[in-house]
Amino acid sequence: MVYVIGCHLTDFNRRKDGSSYRDWVYETFEASLAMSSLERKDIDTLIISTESDFFTFQLNPSTVIADDLGLHKVQIVRVEGGGASGQLAVHQGVKSILSKQSQHVAIIGFDPSASYLPSETVKQLYSNSFDSLTDGMNGVTATALYALSIQLFMKKTGLNETDLANATINNRNNALHNPSAHLKLKHNQQEIFASPVISSPYRRLHCSPLSDGAASLILTNKKPLNRISAPNIIGIGSANDMVNLGARDDVGEFVSKKEAMKKASSMAGIRANEIGFAEVYDAYAGAQFQAIKALGLSSDFLKDFRDGHFSLDGKLPINISGGLMGQGAPVGATGVGQTATCAMLLEGKYHKNLQIKNIPKFALADTHGGVGTLSAVSILKSNI
Amino acid sequence: MKISKKIELNYNISFGKMSKWLTGLTEGFALALKCSLCEKVSFPPQKICTCGSYKNSWIKLSGVAEIVTVTSGLDGNYGLVKFEGASTLTVVKLNNFNGTETFGKILKSSNQNPSIIITPTEVK
Numbered sequence: 316m317v318y319v320i321g322c323h324l325t326d327f328n329r330r331k332d333g334s335s336y337r338d339w340v341y342e343t344f345e346a347s348l349a350m351s352s353l354e355r356k357d358i359d360t361l362i363i364s365t366e367s368d369f370f371t372f373q374l375n376p377s378t379v380i381a382d383d384l385g386l387h388k389v390q391i392v393r394v395e396g397g398g399a400s401g402q403l404a405v406h407q408g409v410k411s412i413l414s415k416q417s418q419h420v421a422i423i424g425f426d427p428s429a430s431y432l433p434s435e436t437v438k439q440l441y442s443n444s445f446d447s448l449t450d451g452m453n454g455v456t457a458t459a460l461y462a463l464s465i466q467l468f469m470k471k472t473g474l475n476e477t478d479l480a481n482a483t484i485n486n487r488n489n490a491l492h493n494p495s496a497h498l499k500l501k502h503n504q505q506e507i508f509a510s511p512v513i514s515s516p517y518r519r520l521h522c523s524p525l526s527d528g529a530a531s532l533i534l535t536n537k538k539p540l541n542r543i544s545a546p547n548i549i550g551i552g553s554a555n556d557m558v559n560l561g562a563r564d565d566v567g568e569f570v571s572k573k574e575a576m577k578k579a580s581s582m583a584g585i586r587a588n589e590i591g592f593a594e595v596y597d598a599y600a601g602a603q604f605q606a607i608k609a610l611g612l613s614s615d616f617l618k619d620f621r622d623g624h625f626s627l628d629g630k631l632p633i634n635i636s637g638g639l640m641g642q643g644a645p646v647g648a649t650g651v652g653q654t655a656t657c658a659m660l661l662e663g664k665y666h667k668n669l670q671i672k673n674i675p676k677f678a679l680a681d682t683h684g685g686v687g688t689l690s691a692v693s694i695l696k697s698n699i
Numbered sequence: 700m701k702i703s704k705k706i707e708l709n710y711n712i713s714f715g716k717m718s719k720w721l722t723g724l725t726e727g728f729a730l731a732l733k734c735s736l737c738e739k740v741s742f743p744p745q746k747i748c749t750c751g752s753y754k755n756s757w758i759k760l761s762g763v764a765e766i767v768t769v770t771s772g773l774d775g776n777y778g779l780v781k782f783e784g785a786s787t788l789t790v791v792k793l794n795n796f797n798g799t800e801t802f803g804k805i806l807k808s809s810n811q812n813p814s815i816i817i818t819p820t821e822v823k
């Protein structure tokens with residue numbers, strides 16, 4: 316079995332305090348280690364997740380981080396899968412424990428927003444995170460690709476611009492109660508409809524921000540006797556779809572997510588409708604709906620959303636943290652942070668105003684890279 | 700304290716089998732790969748067909764495409780289109796989109812930036 320005995324997220328925001336990603340990594344690791352009651356020397360495996368060395372100005376960052384954290388003679392792996400990097404790092408940790416290669420694993424995800432680089436450079440680099448020969452050459456942005464995908468999804472499902480606005484309002488509302496969130500904003504519909512169109516139907520306020528930040532987990536292979544409430548990770552799954560949107564069987568659907576979920580729920584031995592709480596990858600307001608549908612969390616996602624079932628007091632709360640849209644998105648940290656959020660919530664240790672009173676049995680963390688190109692999900696179980 | 704570091708990355712790289720396709724774009728035509736087994740035509744070209752076959756040959760499309768959907772805004776005009784003769788859809792950049800056009804014709808792109816750009820047209 317895999318137990319989560321340490322979890323932490325730093326603030327997600329744009330740092331203006333002169334700190335470096337190496338400080339955030341240190342901060343989150345020390346916090347997770349303290350929560351785990353382990354000592355530094357107990358950690359036998361370090362798994363690092365970060366998307367791009369362009370943003371950190373550091374190739375092979377795992378080794379310098381190990382030195383910063385005082386971890387020596389440990390196994391080290393760096394995991395990269397675009398936006399999915401953090402969740403894939405969680406999977407790597409789980410696999411390492413289940414294969415008996417590791418007993419105590421530290422997983423650390425981080426990324427700087429690289430606001431110190433010219434925004435055009437950052438845009439170009441992210442264009443190259445799709446196929447650099449096609450999408451990279453014509454300069455199409457992530458927003459435009461997500462927009463093409465959601466247009467077809469909206470046509471097919473009846474999701475409309477009011478739903479996009481309401482999802483934005485919901486997630487940012489949740490973020491108001493999350494002290495570490497990047498965008499703690501109280502929006503109204505008019506404000507969203509007045510926000511500039513980046514790539515129709517997506518407006519500026521429908522987008523998640525690029526954040527600075529780090530998140531961490533400490534996993535262990537034995538039930539911690541001093542903390543019997545530590546939750547388990549009981550299912551993991553990942554799958555891909557074609558990078559080129561036009562080559563996909565269905566441009567509007569996140570097929571890779573459906574596959575990843577199938578694998579994770581089969582490993583966990585549960586059905587998608589048993590999930591009681593989920594952090595899903597809402598890179599854009601519409602992506603949240605594409606995710607919910609693909610993950611099979613609802614048989615009628617639109618009705619359930621409009622009836623308020625995904626809100627904080629609903630029957631299946633989604634993105635209580637604020638999601639990427641509210642909490643923010645430091646790429647390599649995102650998936651680790653989503654899983655950490657699930658773990659805290661399942662143990663009753665989440666932020667006071669966001670903690671669900673009736674703790675669900677199962678939670679889901681859902682992450683992807685590209686436009687649902689590489690999906691990775693993890694299922695956690697409460698021990699309360 | 701802040702240190703300013705500047706790195707210039709001047710990529711001068713080759714693209715192997717895809718070079719033929721990229722050269723096509725700079726000459727204003729659309730080269731696609733046609734699967735020898737199931738005859739599926741992919742544009743952009745997929746080296747291995749979804750049927751699993753790796754046997755294929757280059758074919759030249761007319762360069763005329765039907766627009767499926769377009770996104771516009773501060774990030775520019777981009778669309779999903781169906782090129783005549785292709786089995787897949789293609790993500791393209793649109794040159795001067797007015798919102799009423801339903802077709803497009805591939806545009807010759809610059810030598811240094813071979814990309815799939817179409818000029819939208821009202822009629823085929």
Ligand SMILES: [Zn+2]
Nearest residue numbers: 734737748750
């Ligand atoms: Zn074929």
